[in-house]
Amino acid sequence: MRGQESLDVAKGRRVHVTGFLTSAFTAIRHEAYAHGIQCNINLKMQFMLLFSRQGKLRLQKWYVPLSDTQKKKISREVIQMVLARKPKMCSFLEWRDLKIVYKRYASLYFCCAVEDQENELITLEIIHRYVELLDKYFGSVCELDIIFNFEKAYYILDEFILGGEAQETSKKNVLKAIEQADMMQEEAEAPRSVLEEIGLT
């Protein structure tokens, strides 16, 4: 169990890392190792991807430091894998040393990569909660909303999940915060456009 592993690490025993170093995530562990950091980086959620049925990315949020090329490669692989799944199959995939939890809502696939020890069912709930938030915000959300207002989708995600962990478990609070932030944004932008209209800038 992960708890035991981590206690072993804390006691100074080395974590035995097996498997090929082709995995970017194992590479991160080894990098940490190389810097003398003895830690089992058990990042809970490593990334979240939203993509269409044709495989076009609509949103990508990464909670691990990776280069652009690595991110592209990983996205391609994961998208291919998930798109190959048949409709009745279970929502969990094993990939490298992570679990991919995905669910399809209409024409969009919502896909999270969590580390192996995570509770997959609660991750499904997190995905569902995010979809509910989008739905409430956009009013019956569809893929086009997310395409044309991608930055808003990010803002909502950032109000719900911070550093890979859920930060607010109340739907109401998240939506309230977004609303207030949006108002602040409008205030910041409004004076400018008024002045522009008058022609004073």
Next chain:
Amino acid sequence: MSPSVRLQEMIRVIRSARTQGEERGIIQRECADIRAQFRQGDNGERSHSLAKLLYVHMLGYPAHFGQMECVRLIASPRYSEKRVGYLGAMMLLDEKQDASLLITNSIKNDLSHSSQFVQSLALCTLACMGSAEMCRDLATEIERLLRASQSYIKKKATLCAVHIIRKVPELTELFTPSARTLLSEKNHGVLHGAVVLITELCERNPDTLDQFRKAVPELVQIMKGLVTSSYSPEHNVAGISDPFLQVRILRLLRILGHKNDTASDAMNDLLAQVATNTDSSKTAGSAVLYETVLTIMDINSESGLRVLAVNILGRFLLNNDRNIRYISMTSLQKIVQTDHNAVQRHRGTIVDCLKDQDTSVKRRALELSLALVSAVNIRSMMKELLIFLSVCPPELRSQTASGIFNAAERYSPSKRWHIDTILHVLTTAGGDVRDETVPNLIQLITTASELHCYTVHKLYRALVKDIAQQPLVQVACWCIGEYGDLLLKGECEEIEPVQVTEDDVLDALETVLQSHMTSPATRGFALTATMKLSTRITDNVDRIRSIVSIYGSCIDLELQQRAVEYNALFKKYDHMRAAVLERMPVMDKNSPGHTNGDTPGEIKEPDTSKPKPVEAGLLIEPASQVCDLLDLLGGTDTPLQPSPAPTSTPTATSSADLLDLLGGLEPTPVPSVSVYEKNGLSLKIQCDKQTETEVTVTLTASNSTQNDITNFTLQAAVPKSVQLQMKAPSGNVIPAHGLGQVTQTVLLNNPNKVSLKMRVRVAYSNQGAIHQDTVQIDSFPSAACQPSVSPL
């Protein structure tokens, strides 16, 4: 016109592009536009330009020229610009980019901003992409925010602290005191963050873990409150009050209760309550129940509770929802070692899951089934597993095959059953088994002497039916070669005998030899088998002779060599043929594994060996003269590289070696060979073979110059697998005019019998000048120093 319309306009235009080329053109124009905007400086349009750039980036186009703009926008006083700037930072910058350090100062300022939304942006960005340096710089700020601010900021600061600890584990002490007080918060968001933070702290430091054990009663209280509370619309998900928080608390309790009786006792009641009262009709409830089960299994819970947990998992197994079945099998896998009997009760359902459509579920079911195999249920389980093997998806085949082999090895009720099972696997999935299966099976067959007849009949039939599966063909050939006489005799109690003539057998072997499906290794097997039959059959020896001679001109080197040697056996050494091709003794599975030279057709000896009762390991080749010679040479009792069939090949070569050995047998004094002569210093070495793998090398240095050599030191290096031990030298001064010598002994242990090489570095002073030189010794002087002669 609202500026964001222009962003949406751009998106519309890009989406309307009909070809990839058209899209690229539009993107290029837009990027040029954006670049121009950036250069213009502050004009209120920057945030929108950056937003456009971020869209372009998401499509996969390069956007690195936006990085500095992100930095600038983050520093802007306007919230709208900050918001996009921070978003851009999270998307375009990561800790590997240098530009990321530039935003540290802005983040620092924004953390103390008057507006909580600006603070929130800074916290979010730090938690998403903060590097170790940034975290170190800002840790105290975060700690302050943990204590002083309102819940909105507190919850974010808590998760930020979690990120900091992950990046810089040394900072755990900084956050430990505040984490404790956070548990008394009422706000669920903060509470959730606090539990995550405490979990992280406990996982990194066992002392902190002890400290937080005192918080178990508090956590139990909070959990009870959640489970028994009345309906709260704010946190309710499908009838469960805040499942996210519940799962987190349960996980923390798991860590705190692990291997600790007091803590485990304190949470027993709670866990029982949650396990019985949680409604698992929807995913939220199942998630909580699942976490409860994991916690129960991991702490020192009482047995009643454990039984409850296993039953819950059993219920999950019967659930219609595939996800639930999958996770139940995952958890059953974890507890199958400790609660074996409890899991055995659900064996039937698990075996049914083997027939599920989903590969993930199949994989889980396979692993669990293999773990559940025991001496009691081996026959029925094996039936199911074999059926599964014939229909399973290709990616699971090799795992299934090796699982079946392991199970068969541990629990087979009889030798015959074991052999049958292995044959069945080889016929169905021969291409996916591991290399060591063939030698393992051969070894197994030799030990089951009463079944030789049965085995060879079965294998012959399998061979006649189909020669596509290489491992099967290899084993079949070997058996036919060894036990061909039993096959031809035709009598066998276990199966109906079939009349097999010598021609039939030779036909079968020839088909194998000539088929294009056969691999070179298999051909080797077939050729050797044909040769062995020459002593077991009476009529068709000529036919064998002709087959063998044909292959004397084969392009494949291995086959050619074998054929030539067998030919020699027929011609020059016919008197030895019977002895050489005698039936093999039972093989010792413990023999050290090795690869026999460079012959490609060789099968590797299995490295992992379970001790099997076997007659004392004998040298394979029964030719007794050879035995004696080896003894004379200092050969030991351990079997000299016993390997399965293929290496009966070198029989002919050994005959040749025999003659050489006979030549080199006169006991000669071990020669001392000079390896280095320079500047008057000469170095000689002398080898002595102590055992099979150990050699003593004596280095002798002498000095023919006018002056003494002082500070003489030797250093030696050997290939990796060889162990070296240098004894103390006799001195470090070599007198002049060859009046004296310095000797040093080096013990070498060569377990892998690689060719011995040594590099020696000499360092000395002569007439005040320091000399240093290196000598490479590639071949050692006497035959005694060579690794053992190739197997006989």
